[in-house]
Amino acid sequence: MIKTCIITGASSGIGRATAIKMLSEGYKVYDLSRHDASTAGIKHIDCDVTDDESVKAAIANVVSEEGNIDILINSAGIAVSGAVEFTAEDTANRQFDVNFWGMVRMNNAVIPVMRKQNSGKILNISSVAAQYSLPFQAYYSASKAAINSYSMAVANELRPFGVQMCAIQPGDIASNITASRNKSIMGDDVYNGRISKNLSRIEKDETTGQTPESAARAIAKIAAKKTMKPIYTISFSYKLLCFIGRFLPGKAINKILYSMYAK
DSSP: OOOEEEEETTTSHHHHHHHHHHHHTTOEEEEEESSOOOOTTOEEEEOOTTOHHHHHHHHHHHHHHHSOOOEEEEOOOOOEESOGGGSOHHHHHHHHIIIIIHHHHHHHHHHHHHHHHTOEEEEEEOOGGGTSOOTTOHHHHHHHHHHHHHHHHHHHHHGGGTEEEEEEEOOOBOSTHHHHOEEOOTTTTTTTTHHHHHHHHHHHHHHTSBOHHHHHHHHHHHHTOSSOOSEEEOSHHHHHHHHHHTTSOHHHHHHHHHHHHTO
């Protein structure tokens, strides 16, 4: 029996690369996003993760066609940067509405299906920024940290139903998120140019980062596991970084982050 995989944000970046990889692994793949990337073999369904009715309709569409949902990968996300005091409330809310609440809407629509099946896996794409909160990327970091906390809690809620959930932490990825980021250097004069300096450093790290295809291979490997851990980190260097972070005091971590991204 061919397994069904739904991926949000599969029109570009990690989402698209993962959709292509899952297709090559033999899954029936559905791309739920606002834009159709027109990828051969992948079925696109228009879906806005910030719209509850859009999400429900998209999931109902998949269930009517396939009867089951085996894997959901929540990859839809945006990035907001800038100093917190100069970031508008609606901009911050948008960050959470896509990254966190968009994931929650998808999961709330899919969990009942998986619970009745007594099987299924949900993979929520987080970030290493969930563990290492970046200055001038505060709302992005917080939205990813929320994904980790949520995933660990809900994994235990779903355990008796045979449904598994995890959060996956990529590091810097060379993808369209760099160009599409909501960037603001408002207040840069007040912060003595540190906001624009931070943005340049972040973008340099991203453009020289891991490829979406490399991340996709890791995500597909996790999806294929019989039993998933609550949290995964992608690539050896970031695994090592997160491991070391367990033993460093918060003061030391923040001092390092300050020297790298805020000084």
